[in-house]
Amino acid sequence: xxxxxxxxxxxxxxxxxxxxxxxxxxxxxxxxxxxxxxxxxxxxxxxxxxxxxxxxxxxxxxxxxxxxxxxxxxxxxxxxxxxxxxxxxxxxxxxxxxxxxxxxxxxxxxxxxxxxxxxxxxxxxxxxxxxxxxxxxxxxxxxxxxxxxxxxxxxxxxxxxxxxxxxxxxxxxxxxxxxxxxxxxxxxxxxxxxxxxxxxxxxxxxxxxxxxxxxxxxxxxxxxxxxxxxxxxxxxxxxxxxxxx
Amino acid sequence: xxxxxxxxxxxxxxxxxxxxxxxxxxxxxxxxxxxxxxxxxxxxxxxxxxxxxxxxxxxxxxxxxxxxxxxxxxxxxxxxxxxxxxxxxxxxxxxxxxxxxxxxxxxxxxxxxxxxxxxxxxxxxxxxxxxxxxxxxxxxxxxxxxxxxxxxxxxxxxxxxxxxxxxxxxxxxxxxxxxxxxxxxxxxxxxxxxxxxxxxxxxxxxxxxxxxxxxxxxxxxxxxxxxxxxxxxxxxxxxxxxxxx
Numbered sequence: 001x002x003x004x005x006x007x008x009x010x011x012x013x014x015x016x017x018x019x020x021x022x023x024x025x026x027x028x029x030x031x032x033x034x035x036x037x038x039x040x041x042x043x044x045x046x047x048x049x050x051x052x053x054x055x056x057x058x059x060x061x062x063x064x065x066x067x068x069x070x071x072x073x074x075x076x077x078x079x080x081x082x083x084x085x086x087x088x089x090x091x092x093x094x095x096x097x098x099x100x101x102x103x104x105x106x107x108x109x110x111x112x113x114x115x116x117x118x119x120x121x122x123x124x125x126x127x128x129x130x131x132x133x134x135x136x137x138x139x140x141x142x143x144x145x146x147x148x149x150x151x152x153x154x155x156x157x158x159x160x161x162x163x164x165x166x167x168x169x170x171x172x173x174x175x176x177x178x179x180x181x182x183x184x185x186x187x188x189x190x191x192x193x194x195x196x197x198x199x200x201x202x203x204x205x206x207x208x209x210x211x212x213x214x215x216x217x218x219x220x221x222x223x224x225x226x227x228x229x230x231x232x233x234x235x236x237x238x239x240x241x242x243x244x245x
Numbered sequence: 246x247x248x249x250x251x252x253x254x255x256x257x258x259x260x261x262x263x264x265x266x267x268x269x270x271x272x273x274x275x276x277x278x279x280x281x282x283x284x285x286x287x288x289x290x291x292x293x294x295x296x297x298x299x300x301x302x303x304x305x306x307x308x309x310x311x312x313x314x315x316x317x318x319x320x321x322x323x324x325x326x327x328x329x330x331x332x333x334x335x336x337x338x339x340x341x342x343x344x345x346x347x348x349x350x351x352x353x354x355x356x357x358x359x360x361x362x363x364x365x366x367x368x369x370x371x372x373x374x375x376x377x378x379x380x381x382x383x384x385x386x387x388x389x390x391x392x393x394x395x396x397x398x399x400x401x402x403x404x405x406x407x408x409x410x411x412x413x414x415x416x417x418x419x420x421x422x423x424x425x426x427x428x429x430x431x432x433x434x435x436x437x438x439x440x441x442x443x444x445x446x447x448x449x450x451x452x453x454x455x456x457x458x459x460x461x462x463x464x465x466x467x468x469x470x471x472x473x474x475x476x477x478x479x480x481x482x483x484x485x486x487x488x489x490x
Contacts (some may be wrong), residue, residue: 009395012258016394149261150254152421176397176445180429187428200421 004138005165007158007177011103011110012148017140023132024111025120025161028144029153030201031082032104034217035067037123038084040236041223043093047234049105050098059098065091068100072208083213096233107144108229114140119227119234120161122217127224127239129164139165141181152184152199156192159185160220193218249383250410252403252422256348256355257393262385268377269356270365270406273389274398275446276327277349279462280312282368283329285481286468288338292479294350295343304343310336313345317453328458329368341478352389353474359385364472364479365406367462372469372484374409384410386426397429397444401437404430405465438463 008017027033036047050056053068057077060066066078067086074081080091082101099105111117115137120128132139141161143154159181165171166182173179188195193215196202205211225236253262272278281292295301298313302322305311311323312331319326325336327346344350356362360382365373377384386406388399404426410416411427418424433440438460441447450456470481 009254010258012261013255013393013395016257016392146421147261148258149420150258150422150425152424155421155425174445174448175394176391176400177395179397179443180395180400180425183429183432184425187432198424200419203419 002172003136003170005162005171005173005178006139006175007141007143007162007181009143009150009155009177010145010148011107011142014110014142017142018113019138020113021115022138022140023116023118023135024114024140024142025118025128025132026104026107026111026142026144027120027154027157028101028104028107029121029157029217030205031084031213031217032101032144033119034121034123034213035082035084035087036099036119036227036234037121037223037225039087039092039097040225040227041123042087042089044087044097045094046096047227048096048098048232049108049234050100051106051109053100056098056100064098065095066098070102072204072210083210084216085213103144103146107142111142112229117229120157122157122160122220123222124224124226125160125164125220127221128226129161129168131226131237131239132165133168133170139171146201151201153196153201155181156184156188156196159183247417248381248415250407250416250418250423251384251420252386252388252407252426254388254395254400254422255390255393256352256387259355259387263358264383265358266360267383267385268361268363268380269359269385269387270363270373270377271349271352271356271387271389272365272399272402273346273349273352274366274402274462275450276329276458276462277346277389278364279366279368279458280327280329280332281344281364281472281479282366282468282470284332284337284342285470285472286368287332287334289332289342290339291341292472293341293343293477294353294479295345296351296354298345301343301345309343310340311343315347317347317449317455328455329461330458348389348391352387356387357474362474365402367402367405367465368467369469369471370405370409370465372466373471374406374413376471376482376484377410378413378415384416391446396446398441398446400426401429401433401441404428
């Protein structure tokens with residue numbers, strides 16, 4: 001029997017999609033889930049998602065590396081912010097990174113009651129698709145959105161991943177959000193980078209001079225690591241032999 | 246200065262879009278807002294949206310005509326259900342219709358704190374667009390959705406109306422949901438009827454043999470009446486001389 005695929009466009013709607021036996025993929029392309037994938041790609045040991053800033057400060061006081069931002073800006077007590085470019089091998093290798101962002105880490109906590117929570121971005125798109133196909137479970141793609149409002153870049157990625165999953169023949173859907181995400185993904189061809197220029201998040205990042213990451217965050221298949229939530233932290237599961245066709 | 250346009254994909258997200266000076270257009274293409282437009286087109290005096298079934302029963306006991314459904318099926322105490330085909334001139338002319346549905350009437354109540362609440366469907370698409378252009382107010386297009394989950398047919402209509410409003414030059418947007426709705430509308434060309442076949446609501450209606458209304462509900466410009474909420478009831482505002490170009 002095929003597994004069921006759904007897309008949830010906002011964490012505020014997640015309760016409607018929650019099922020304890022489903023796997024949730026958290027998507028925050030600009031920039032949290034791209035940054036998390038980059039951290040693992042560059043050798044981080046764990047990423048500890050923290051919603052609350054007080055908790056992030058406590059981790060910092062205990063000597064941990066802390067990445068924390070609100071509305072795109074680095075918080076003063078943090079070691080660095082939310083740009084994937086901050087998560088360099090020199091900084092993150094063999095380290096645990098405590099990480100708090102406006103939308104991404106909150107979405108991860110929202111999904112914590114699911115069977116499993118994985119982190120999705122273009123950087124691990126094919127690896128994630130492969131990993132999901134091996135699980136034999138229903139899947140919900142949870143867009144982190146912007147303060148619970150629908151965001152185009154997350155919906156677009158949900159479309160990219162939905163296409164791979166449905167094309168595998170292992171998944172089926174009766175979810176209108178999946179159809180919408182697929183059609184947006186189709187509309188964005190052949191140039192997703194150009195397409196995403198109209199996203200509100202592109203404007204927000206540009207306002208603070210932070211839009212240099214957009215092209216990188218839309219580059220597929222830079223890593224074979226799928227970050228997965230285990231207890232209070234994300235670990236990196238490396239997907240074995242995969243073939244990007 | 247141009248007015249701001251936003252689309253809200255679910256009543257559960259409406260608080261994020263609410264502004265007391267904005268006009269809200271409630272959209273429930275299959276079938277509540279199409280049925281309401283049909284009622285006015287066929288001579289109804291008022292439509293009284295009622296969320297609660299007990300309240301609908303009280304109106305019925307007082308001798309009013311009551312249209313009420315849940316999950317697409319007519320409730321036993323009601324005079325008729327949610328199909329626009331029920332709202333015939335013989336039944337509705339000069340009458341007040343009390344109306345309760347799964348999603349549509351709830352969305353109307355959700356929006357009641359806005360500057361004005363109007364009812365949108367393909368049946369009054371051009372008239373509604375014209376009416377909104379005359380108001381000089383920000384506009385939120387509120388999709389009634391399905392039990393708060395994103396619904397394709399409502400998003401598609403939001404795209405159709407957004408296109409008209411933005412093309413008028415009187416509106417602007419920085420809302421990702423508007424861009425998504427516009428792209429879905431574009432994807433659905435040239436055959437929106439064919440496109441909508443994949444919507445979950447089409448399957449739900451077909452299951453109960455109620456999908457005969459889909460083509461009618463996607464037929465533009467059958468009426469020049471814009472239903473608008475005044476107190477506890479909708480009245481029909483007839484838009485004057487309009488030219489469908």
